[in-house]
Amino acid sequence: MTASARPWVLALGLLTALRLVAAMMLPPAPDEAYYWIWGRALALSYYDHPPMVALWTAAGSGLLGDTALGLRLLGPLSVAVASVLLARAGNALFPASGAGYWAAALLNGTLLFSAGSVLMTPDTPLLVFWCAALWAWVQAHLRQDGRWWLVFGVLAGCALLSKYTAAFLGLGVLIWMIAAPRARHWFRDWRLWAGGILAVVVFSPVLVWNAQHDWVSLVKQGGRAGSVGTGSALRYLGELIGGQIGLATPIIFVLCVAGIAVACRRFWRGDAAAGLLAAATIPAALVFLWQSTGSRVQGNWPAILYPSACLAAAGYLSPRWHRWRRWGISVGLVLTAMVLLQAALAPLPLPRRSDPTLARLGGWQDFANRVEELRLERGASFVAAEEYGLASELALHLPRGTPVIALGDRWDLFNLPEPPPGGRGLLIRSTRRGEAEPLWPQSEPAGEVSRRREGIEAERYRIYNVTVIGDGPRKVALPSRR
Known part of the structure; x- marks a missing residue:
């Protein structure tokens, strides 16, 4: 280890340790609880996403149990590995400049990567394998050794097993080889x-599963690209750009845009390495911009743009930009710490409308305890929910052995048992769903209950008395904690 690398490695180790602490302290979000259900009902793929997040959740829970840290264990650890690989890619592209260390530091300064790596969502393994595949791509170009394409193929396949947007990796390579004269010889390499x-081949389990289920997952994800929303194009475009400025943090966003702009200019002058970074960024960015002219682009979707953009920012921007790198990283890490601290300890008594961490993370264990008290008081044999996130949170937080029943079309493709008929239980339904009748037939209103954190209400729910009958949507019994 060189003297210049030692402080960077120590900082990465400290950051990883802090992320593990945060992963242990933060309650699981509804989507994380949902992916925990996936890990307990492993399949070749799922309606929402490919199976990598389920495999990671199952592995972590198998090691540390059905705890918050167990669900998230592989996230902070693998993000550290991805940071090392991105740094190695940058140091290879820009030798003797330390640009790789700066690129990895910039990426770790974004909320998308830094705070996002604490949570277990499909974006976490996607970004890890994306960085690893980008590293292999750089090695293939610099070493002119075709064996690296085999490594790239395996890593790109793992990225595809994480999320379908990894297809932009293959598209980027294709565009690069067409546009860069020095890269066209690869077309002749077997x-x-x-x-x-x-x-x-790595991605084939998803193809097999989709073939068995009328291609529902690929149709759903492909349909998003052409969907039309109810808002204006300017509104969606503004949301996309504003969201990225916030999630990347303002200074790092500007650095990334400027770095890619310089990379495009150098590529125009014949720099194949600059073309590599541009091809890994621009095609996906253009697709997201196009999609925002007709529908909303979720803020996490463009996360794949930042590894290559950070490399360009660290390697191509002139020295007059360098002082902004430190400011960008510092501001990003401070914002990350503030978000995680508020999510874990809520030092600021903010209402739901001002605190997204309250809405998603706040008060789940106390809420589950109150639901269990109501179940016992009323002699109910199970708890049920229509929303997949709510049902998953209840399954994760209710005492071991308390049956949780989920209902709705989302569960049709899971290999989970149906509950026996005749049982009486409580249906929990968010008041956000309005006054419409529950999906469960013959339900009887039975009061309300709220979810709170430090006395501040996160959400209110209606309670219904229900009985398991054959009518209505499919009902499944969710796994409970081990």
Whole structure:
């Protein structure tokens, strides 16, 4: 380890330790609880996403139990590995400049990567394998060794097993080889095509599952690209750009945009390495911008743009930009610490409308305890919910052995048992769903209960008395904590 690398490695180790502490302290979000259900009902793929997040959740829970840290264990650890690989890619592209360390530091300064890595969502393994595949791509270019395409293929396949947006990796490579004269010779190398075949083989479980289920997952995700929303194009575009400025943090966002702009200019002048970074960023960015002209682009979707953009910012911007790197990283890490601190300890008594951490993370264990008290008081044999996140949170937080029943179309494709008929239970339903009748037939209103954190209400729920009958949507019994 060189003297210049030692402080960076120590900082990464400290940051990883802090992320593990945060992962242990933060209550699981509804989507994380939902992915925990996936890990307890492993399948080749799922309606919402490919299976990598389920595998990671199952592995962590198998090691540390059905705890918050167990669900998230692989996130902070793998993000540290991804940071090292991104740094190695940058140091190889820009030798003797330390640009790789700066690129990884910039990426770790974004809320998308830094705070996002604490939570277990499909974006976490996606970004890890994206960084690893980008590193392999850089090695193939710099070493001119086709064996690296085999490595790239396996890593790109793992990225595809994480989230479908990893397809932009293959598109980026194709555009780069077409546009960069120095890269076109790869079309004649069999190892490039073998790498593509390896990617498809790794991804094949998702294809098999989709073939068995009328291609529902691919149709759903592909349909999003052409969907039309109810808002104006300017509104959606503004939300996309404003969201990225916030999630990347303002200074790092500007640095990334400026870095990619310089990379595009250098690529125009014949720099194949600059073209590599531009091809890894621009095609996906253009697709997201196009989609925002007709529908909302979720803030986490463009996360794949930042590894290559951070490399460009660290490697191509002139020295007059360098002082902004430290400011960007510092501001990003401070904002990350503030968000995680508020989510874990809520030092600021903010209402729901001002605190997204309250809405998603606040008060789940106390809420589950209150629901269990009501179940016992009323002699109910189970608890049920229509919303997948609410049902998953209840399954994760209710005492071991308390049955939780989920209902709705989302559960049709899970291999989970149906509850026996005749049982009487409580249906918990958020008041956000309005006054419409519950999906459960023959339900009887029975009061309300709220979820709170430090006395501040996060959400209110209606309670209904229900009985398991054959009518209505499919009902499944969710796994409970081990």
